Amino acid sequence: MRQCCPLASAASNSVCSMAYRSSLVDVHAGEYNWAEQAPHGTVPVLETTEGFAIGDSAAIVDYILEKTPDGPLTPKDTKSRCLAKDAWNFCNDYYAFFLSPSHDVIMNHAEPHWRQGRNTDPRASPEHEKHADFLSELKTLHAQRMGRLEKKLVAAGTAFCAGDECTYADLFIYTCVNTVLKCKGFTAFRESCGEEGPFAGCPTVLALAAKVGEREKVAAAAGIFDQAPV
Numbered sequence: 001m002r003q004c005c006p007l008a009s010a011a012s013n014s015v016c017s018m019a020y021r022s023s024l025v026d027v028h029a030g031e032y033n034w035a036e037q038a039p040h041g042t043v044p045v046l047e048t049t050e051g052f053a054i055g056d057s058a059a060i061v062d063y064i065l066e067k068t069p070d071g072p073l074t075p076k077d078t079k080s081r082c083l084a085k086d087a088w089n090f091c092n093d094y095y096a097f098f099l100s101p102s103h104d105v106i107m108n109h110a111e112p113h114w115r116q117g118r119n120t121d122p123r124a125s126p127e128h129e130k131h132a133d134f135l136s137e138l139k140t141l142h143a144q145r146m147g148r149l150e151k152k153l154v155a156a157g158t159a160f161c162a163g164d165e166c167t168y169a170d171l172f173i174y175t176c177v178n179t180v181l182k183c184k185g186f187t188a189f190r191e192s193c194g195e196e197g198p199f200a201g202c203p204t205v206l207a208l209a210a211k212v213g214e215r216e217k218v219a220a221a222a223g224i225f226d227q228a229p230v
């Protein structure tokens, strides 16, 4: 498994009942030219033992779920399967529309197609006249989406997002929350949220993330957030 960021961890480590070798790709080290070698030019990438590679996190999750129907984070019935996918896709949008554009701001990437074909918002540049508006819009989006997730979890009233058992989707919630709470690149964002922090009004989201963080394998990998800028 090739990976380099918390999103990648969410896709892969989340269903960690399957044996795989994970290699953390340092995008600056050059030991793996993922822009060329990865099928989509992005990470994560799962190089299966069946001779093909999968280049999209959702497809990687599907593959692992199918291979490990009894895995500890695999939903076991139709309702939890659908609810887990529902929550995972919600987090994936949060990644695409908040975490990823924030990544561009943090890493100072505002060139048009830096992300292998994803359009980058030019307002990510601190020199752009509307940079402050962009930051403010991202903050609003974060608050709206996390508020929506809070409402969703409260309405479900279950211990985890897809029922009373933890699933791979809870790992993505955990990853989104901890990226914002712990990664160095989000320091300015956290500070902009004042004393209440970025998850004010979302106690259920925070509690779920904390509960997931107590799982042995998750706790063992928690250092990744302190190492990663985003």
Ligand SMILES: N[C@@H](CCC(=O)N[C@@H](CS)C(=O)NCC(=O)O)C(=O)O
Pocket (backbone or CB within 6 Å): 004, 005, 007, 008, 041, 042, 043, 044, 055, 056, 057, 058, 114, 115, 116
């Ligand atoms: N839809 C893709 C998105 C993957 C993605 O954006 N990965 C980022 C790292 S978290 C990446 O490789 N971006 C390319 C770049 O940074 O140039 C997926 O879910 O796998």
